[in-house]
Amino acid sequence: MSETLDSSAPVRVRIAPSPTGDPHVGTAYIGLINYLYARQRNGQFVLRIEDTDRTRFVPTSEQMIFDSLRWLGLAWNEGPDVGGPYGPYRQSERTEIYRAHADQLLASGHAYRCFCTAEKLEADRRQQIAAKLPPRYPGTCRSLTPDEIAAHLAAGTPAVIRMRVPLEGSTTFRDELRGAITFDHHNVDDQVLLKSDGYPTYHLANVVDDHLMRITDVIRAEEWISSTPKHVLLYQSFGWALPRFWHMPLLRNQDKSKISKRKNPVSLIYYRQAGYLPQAVINFLGLLGGGMPADSNGGTEKFTLDEMVTHFRHENIRTGGPVFDLTKLKWLNGEYLRALPSDDFYSALRSTVLADDYLRPIAALIQTRIELLSQFGDLTGFLLNDNTHPPESVYLPKNRTREETLAFAADQLTALESADWQQESIESALKQLGTEKQWSVKENFMLLRAIVTGSTMSPPLVESMVIFGKSRTLDRLRRFLETEKKRPPVK
């Protein structure tokens, strides 16, 4: 095992979300654990944006991450928006640093250039899988001669830089929650460190940044355990001291799989818009995985972020993955809502479901459709209600079976998930799906209307969906599918 950081070094931790979409509830969870750790030890909490995957980059994502984490009360000491002594805190602005470090590994022999094409790698992988072998990089470019490399470079062949994992031996590291974990080098792949577009992969960037940013404790999700030996090897190649590693259990869906948007609302935007209070969400997150002594608050399961700072014990974190139980979160939220002073409760309503920004576009939508102002609620109920589950008689099109209808609704969900949330993109995504599956525009939109509004009659559907918001609309679709799946056919 390698040396660890000087244990007297001031504690510095980080979260490193990727701006690839809506801010994720898992980011908030890991953020909370890091935040508590830093505050308990008078340490620093760093926010770093890991935007090295240019293909999945979503420009609006970063701001949403900032807003959501602040909403929850997780303030960071250093980050892209607040600055700090170890910036820049956006990885896309640090590419020179990664390149220099990759070059250093090239020079020291800990890494090598690889000129294999994506097609070849894919073919290799398929062959290995077919032969029941573990898919690994076959080492084609591992021992290229200087001449061969020069030739490729001269020819301008696109290249990546891979790490040279020792063929023999093993790497052991300590996980603060589980003890020593060992990986045989046979099972550690020659990971790509620098991609052909010049951006680093997570593995290089996170090691380089954690070292340069003086991170003492890497507190991250359990899914990283199997790549930790690569990181340890990298630290060793650079001759750097190791941080402590804490791998948190993964949040789970009801079926125990890793939490996913397909089976659960995971967007923090959703929780905000649906009317969860930040103190309820953060309290609930603190309940998952243990860490709070049961008797620290007189046995209550309700506690504030500050109470967590004083009582939370990282050593007591349970390593089994907790199911993210929406039912319990809702109960907790109700508790907080009821405990609110009535004025605060009213402002909470006014800043969410009755916010001007929300109501104004709704007004525009119904102005031409009413004769009395008091009819407002008649037309907009579905935008103010939480649950609008249509009966089969409403959602089922003539000449369609229940099975094909539910299957199509699931397709609609998939199509909408990847759609940009604007009228035109939503419409074209839906129409394209309709054409593919031979559903008429009318059937298509009517079904969706029934699911989203609970009725066959409503203001313009897509505009309504835009106002209602992506995360809530998709959630409605998901809940519809889920309950219909469980319900036996009525007919």
Next chain:
RNA sequence: GGCGCUAUCGUCUAGGGGUUAGGACGUGAGAUUCUCAAUCUUAAAACACGGGUUCGAUUCCCGUUAGCGCUACCA
């Protein structure tokens, strides 16, 4: 398939070599309330399995099983 991690009520968890294995959510029943919600009372509900170690294992060790994760020029 390979490697790794994990295992207490349906769910979140407490506990720990000898306990009636505790609490919370949810569920059932009852009380209260004009209704509903809230509230109160109450009930059902768990140590995955097999070997050890031990006077005694749910607790410690090993194995099995199951679940999960990783196995990308994604993070």
